[in-house]
Ligand SMILES: Nc1nc2c(ncn2[C@@H]2O[C@H](COP(=O)(O)OP(=O)(O)O)[C@@H](O)[C@H]2O)c(=O)[nH]1
């Protein structure tokens with residue numbers, strides 16, 4: 001809540017809430033509308049893959065809400081689901097808030113009914129009530145609360161309706177004595193549950209959870225409950241009773257899997273609840289909007305061409321619209337540099353500020369418009385529900401290359417930034433699939449690489465072609481990734497295929513606010529990075545390229561410059577001096593040292609240096625080039641933009657090879673750290689270095705030679 | 713009785729048996745694909761590699777390979 005008094009964290013009562021629900025029911029959005037948090041919201045399963053705590057105060061209470069990854073049932077299928085079920089059993093919290101999608105009550109209750117035997121207080125948030133109203137679905141909330149023995153509250157995270165009621169119910173539930181939840185099974189199961197509960201009772205088994213709940217958990221093979229009782233002396237006697245009971249239940253359900261038997265029990269219970277409380281005014285099934293849209297978007301023949309067209313359109317826009325403000329931004333930084341420069345009398349200081357910081361940061365900020373358009377595209381893909389459709393369309397194709405259909409989600413996230421992409425690979429159940437995906441994510445060019453592409457593409461192609469080339473670079477990267485996946489699958493990550501079962505969310509029109517917010521946050525992060533990290537890196541690059549001073553060289557040229565007869569001769573001499581000074585600087589030495597390595601790819605020492613500084617962050621490639629070309633020669637008066645410097649100084653074939661390296665080589669420092677953590681070992685990082693370097697180098701070499709052949 | 717993978721688009725069927733491994737069966741069940749559930753086939757992806765089905769109100773994508781493990785019969789109203 002925005003407008004409440006802050007509760008004193010020491011005297012206020014603490015309420016710790018575990019937020020649980022199936023994927024994509026609006027848990028994160030609900031937290032955002034309760035507090036001032038800005039958790040990531042998207043319309044597909046697997047947005048939240050790790051738990052996040054959000055704090056806020058209301059009345060005299062201090063709330064801690066833990067946003068847990070969505071889970072369909074309490075049977076840790078994937079890593080993210082394991083996070084949730086382990087949290088629920090092992091951690092200390094006061095109550096569970098179970099978020100439920102009101103428009104799909106029966107399916108959501110499957111998780112709810114499992115939560116009933118966890119042994120904690122529960123409040124049910126019937127979310128998406130706005131959608132339910134629109135669809136003519138009405139839930140009798142009071143009756144539902146009565147039937148389950150749980151407080152149920154109608155809310156909408158989108159319209160913020162019922163949020164205060166929800167918090168009040170949570171406080172109320174927190175304060176009262178807990179009531180036993182009402183979960184009723186068939187007679188056969190009830191009989192066995194009672195038998196085991198009585199046994200536990202007789203032996204005075206002590207636990208926070210009730211004997212009835214423990215009996216249920218044991219019967220449905222809950223691992224954690226087993227583990228707890230396994231070391232208890234009563235286990236020897238209890239085990240045969242359990243085996244007997246399971247057999248009885250299996251017999252009753254004509255199944256050989258007690259879990260399946262319980263699933264039927266739960267389903268019957270849930271159906272009972274739904275029949276009692278749900279009123280669906282649209283009994284006759286008619287085509288929903290989602291059905292109609294799907295008829296087109298996942299059409300067996302048209303589906304993929306439509307997807308490719310949309311992607312192409314996005315890159316076309318990125319270039320066309322992105323180019324409009326670019327000249328202004330460029331002119332602004334030029335003017336800004338000159339104006340600031342004029343006020344600084346010290347030569348070194350002026351150069352540091354103007355040629356170092358302003359040139360470096362300016363080069364990166366120049367691409368903000370392009371970045372924004374890309375982010376809008378990704379936000380739309382994530383929030384409309386289209387993402388899962390594309391995963392569906394491409395699954396067969398992906399499968400041929402050894403990738404899991406669900407890999408699509410981390411891979412697409414990778415077009416924004418590799419860091420969340422590495423995290424979201426957790427939605428893959430199998431470690432091999434996950435590692436394979438982790439290795440491939442780098443092939444999806446992240447937002448930070450966009451500036452490098454735009455810079456080079458802008459320097460060598462006409463504006464009408466530029467969008468196509470940009471599209472080609474991204475698709476090319478993705479295709480290279482697929483081929484790499486195939487190779488890795490056949491060598492390093494051999495193994496059987498995992499099943500692919502994925503929920504397809506309904507289409508939602510994302511609110512402008514949500515899109516605006518996501519894009520704004522990401523853009524601010526980019527700008528912030530430009531103002532801090534990139535500025536610092538630019539200073540470092542400036543320093544390394546200005547020192548050590550070479551006084552002999554300077555004196556020699558100063559004499560010549562003074563003797564120069566006309567202006568143009570003077571300018572040429574000045575440029576040569578700058579160039580020679582740059583070459584003997586620290587950075588020049590590093591560049592010269594590594595030049596032989598990059599020579600076969602056609603890179604001069606400046607490009608070599610930019611690639612190396614780019615290991616810190618991909619934007620630094622651009623800022624380094626910005627600094628190097630604004631310090632060095634060849635900056636004539638009327639035309640000093642970086643794009644012009646690039647097109648003048650770098651041969652086309654070298655530029656192509658450079659782009660290829662940028663597309664493939666190691667992700668930035670921060671991403672590498674996350675990669676290593678998610679892969680689960682430093683050795684994988686070294687594999688990644690080896691893998692990406694070899695691929696990048698060989699492909700860049702081939703690209704260089706080919707381009708030389710074609711253009712000569 | 714036939715397999716779900718053999719059903720045509722827009723067909724409506726009832727699940728009779730899940731022949732999947734215990735783990736996959738759990739997964740299918742948690743999506744509502746269990747005995748007695750009715751399934752509608754919505755769409756096939758190119759090359760029929762993947763199927764979109766509707767169980768209750770939920771749309772689910774699964775591979776033909778997984779659909780082969782689901783035994784179904786014609787749904788009678
Ligand atoms: N109409 C409507 N949409 C909602 C509501 N709550 C969430 N959504 C949408 O549902 C999707 C899933 O939301 P998210 O918070 O990411 O779900 P989570 O996976 O449970 O954390 C997003 O597209 C939200 O915009 C709601 O109350 N009403």
Ligand SMILES: [Mg+2]
Pocket residue numbers: 027028029040041047048070
């Ligand atoms: Mg979430």
